[in-house]
Amino acid sequence: MPSLRETQDLFARALLRGEPTPELAALVRGPADRSAHDSIAVYVRNYRGSLHRALEETYPVTRSLVGENYFTLLASHYIAGHPSTSRNLNAYGARFGEFLQEILPTRPEAAHLEYVADVAKLEWCWYWSYHAADNGPFDFDALAQVMASEEIDIRLLPSRSLSLISSPYPVHEIWSLVRSGSLEAGYILRRGDYRIVVSRTDGFIPRIRAVSREFWDILRRVVDGDSLKQICLDHSGEDDPEALVGFVAEAVRSRWIAGFETHACGQGGDDRESA
Amino acid sequence: MRPDAQLGAATGDSISGAGIGLRAAHAYEIIDSRPDVPWFEVLIDNHMADGGFPLRSLERVREDYPITLHCVGLSIGSTDPLDFAYLEKLRTFIQRFEPAWVSEHLCWTSAHGHYFHDLLPLPYTEETIAHVARRIEAVQEFLGGQILVENVSSYLTFADSEMSEAEFLSAVSVRADCLILLDINNVFVSSENLGYDPLGYVSSLPSGRIREAHLGGHEVRDGLLLDAHGSAVADPVWDLFEQVTSLIGPIPTLVEWDNDLPPFSVLRDQARRASDILSRPDAEP
Numbered sequence: 001m002p003s004l005r006e007t008q009d010l011f012a013r014a015l016l017r018g019e020p021t022p023e024l025a026a027l028v029r030g031p032a033d034r035s036a037h038d039s040i041a042v043y044v045r046n047y048r049g050s051l052h053r054a055l056e057e058t059y060p061v062t063r064s065l066v067g068e069n070y071f072t073l074l075a076s077h078y079i080a081g082h083p084s085t086s087r088n089l090n091a092y093g094a095r096f097g098e099f100l101q102e103i104l105p106t107r108p109e110a111a112h113l114e115y116v117a118d119v120a121k122l123e124w125c126w127y128w129s130y131h132a133a134d135n136g137p138f139d140f141d142a143l144a145q146v147m148a149s150e151e152i153d154i155r156l157l158p159s160r161s162l163s164l165i166s167s168p169y170p171v172h173e174i175w176s177l178v179r180s181g182s183l184e185a186g187y188i189l190r191r192g193d194y195r196i197v198v199s200r201t202d203g204f205i206p207r208i209r210a211v212s213r214e215f216w217d218i219l220r221r222v223v224d225g226d227s228l229k230q231i232c233l234d235h236s237g238e239d240d241p242e243a244l245v246g247f248v249a250e251a252v253r254s255r256w257i258a259g260f261e262t263h264a265c266g267q268g269g270d271d272r273e274s275a
Numbered sequence: 276m277r278p279d280a281q282l283g284a285a286t287g288d289s290i291s292g293a294g295i296g297l298r299a300a301h302a303y304e305i306i307d308s309r310p311d312v313p314w315f316e317v318l319i320d321n322h323m324a325d326g327g328f329p330l331r332s333l334e335r336v337r338e339d340y341p342i343t344l345h346c347v348g349l350s351i352g353s354t355d356p357l358d359f360a361y362l363e364k365l366r367t368f369i370q371r372f373e374p375a376w377v378s379e380h381l382c383w384t385s386a387h388g389h390y391f392h393d394l395l396p397l398p399y400t401e402e403t404i405a406h407v408a409r410r411i412e413a414v415q416e417f418l419g420g421q422i423l424v425e426n427v428s429s430y431l432t433f434a435d436s437e438m439s440e441a442e443f444l445s446a447v448s449v450r451a452d453c454l455i456l457l458d459i460n461n462v463f464v465s466s467e468n469l470g471y472d473p474l475g476y477v478s479s480l481p482s483g484r485i486r487e488a489h490l491g492g493h494e495v496r497d498g499l500l501l502d503a504h505g506s507a508v509a510d511p512v513w514d515l516f517e518q519v520t521s522l523i524g525p526i527p528t529l530v531e532w533d534n535d536l537p538p539f540s541v542l543r544d545q546a547r548r549a550s551d552i553l554s555r556p557d558a559e560p
Contacts, residue, residue: 001435004403005354011395012386028431031468034499039431042499043393050392053534084390087348087361088320134326160326204328 002027014040015047016083051079054092058127061178062100062120066113077103090131097121115169115189122171122208125163125198129206132161135258143252146262147228147242154228156248157259161200164220172196172208201255209254218247219256290314290341290375290487293549296531297342301539302332310543314341314375316529320348323364337372343487343529344374349414351424352383352397352407362417369418378423378456378487381407381444394502398433399443404450411451423486424448425456428493428502429465440465441476448484455480458489459516460508464500477519488528490516490549505534508545517552525553
């Protein structure tokens with residue numbers, strides 16, 4: 001008689017393998033008219049079905065673009081290689097976009113779907129933004145005060161719901177057209193250098209916005225943790241944060257910036273303060 | 276710990292009648308129209324965020340209604356260590372939202388860091404009783420009160436099981452001194468699949484520990500009944516609910532629906548039907 005742990009190990013192995021195993025079938029009995037194998041298969045289907053539904057809910061635009069049947073095929077490949085490692089089902093599917101980026105170029109039937117991996121990455125950012133933590137109130141006056149001081153360096157803190165995406169495809173436009181049901185068969189895919197910001201602003205629904213490359217690059221450096229003086233030096237050759245006033249005002253107004261840290265110039269980060 | 280010392284007893288919230296499972300798609304309507312529903316059950320794992328709509332909608336609903344918290348993430352039957360980080364978060368939510376009680380399923384959902392998002396079966400043995408009871412005791416100790424454990428649907432049995440499911444559930448509840456959430460649909464589904472008398476199952480449980488009932492829909496696939504939560508409560512389940520109510524008296528009852536969610540009015544109609552059954556004169560124990 002196997003221990004409870006050994007029994008659960010065998011059960012887990014069958015679920016992860018995606019099919020009942022003889023070792024587990026030897027331990028269980030199905031209902032009167034059903035084999036052990038078929039009864040275990042119910043749990044295998046439930047497990048994979050939960051993950052499949054999670055992907056469907058997170059990636060409705062991707063699903064629409066590739067079609068129901070092809071999405072099911074892609075999802076089953078993803079599920080086979082990506083077991084759930086979080087009790088939070090909302091967290092499942094984080095790497096689906098990267099997975100599509102790897103697999104689609106290898107599939108001749110998907111040659112026309114070159115842009116879909118980036119759409120999927122955008123969908124994940126939108127979904128994650130929806131579930132992200134809230135920001136506290138922003139202290140505009142305090143920021144204006146420290147920006148006026150030459151002795152204080154500032155590090156802006158990005159919103160917790162903020163994501164940045166760049167793509168050679170207008171994925172924000174495709175996303176919007178599919179969501180509104182107005183993507184037409186004759187849609188012309190215009191390649192370019194698209195820079196996109198995803199974040200919750202007012203309310204609970206994330207917004208997707210295309211911005212200039214220059215603006216996006218500054219925001220990228222904010223996300224990477226660079227200080228305003230460092231960004232200014234590289235951006236304009238001066239270390240005066242006033243040169244970035246326009247950027248800061250827009251980023252704060254758009255709720256992409258949640259707060260800021262300060263420290264005296266020429267000193268380390270030990271005297272850091274947050275607002 | 277006394278049987279009436281369940282979590283949330285100190286909040287003074289008295290749960291009775293037929294409640295409804297809170298789902299995000301219905302939250303705006305509930306907040307705006309404040310429907311006449313006695314209480315809501317919250318799938319707490321869906322709301323354990325640090326912000327966003329799931330958390331804010333829960334705050335708003337809690338302003339107007341008593342709630343209970345229903346977990347799927349404790350994996351109470353797993354042989355993995357208990358996740359105290361998760362329990363700490365749960366305790367924080369309990370302190371913040373003051374639910375009438377907290378419930379979890381008598382099953383396992385994870386192993387070796389993998390999560391299966393399904394209610395997986397346990398062998399009904401002395402070893403399992405001891406293991407599960409120890410974990411429930413640890414959870415109750417940590418959270419500071421009794422929890423309710425729910426029977427799940429079964430599609431198989433283990434050859435090594437030493438007792439029936441009802442005997443197992445009874446033994447666990449007594450050994451751990453916890454309470455029982457009786458899912459009427461799950462009793463019906465398992466009794467049909469595995470061939471036992473559903474009312475006999477219920478009558479063999481320690482009735483004083485049964486604090487809540489669940490009603491949900493099931494589907495039939497290839498001759499097997501599946502706990503799908505994607506349809507209305509089936510007529511035979513309503514019949515069983517009436518019999519159970521006559522047997523043990525009216526207890527707080529929840530209508531739950533997770534997949535292919537209909538308009539909120541459909542759930543309210545189901546809850547009214549449950550409420551009618553609970554308030555019949557013959558429902559007195």
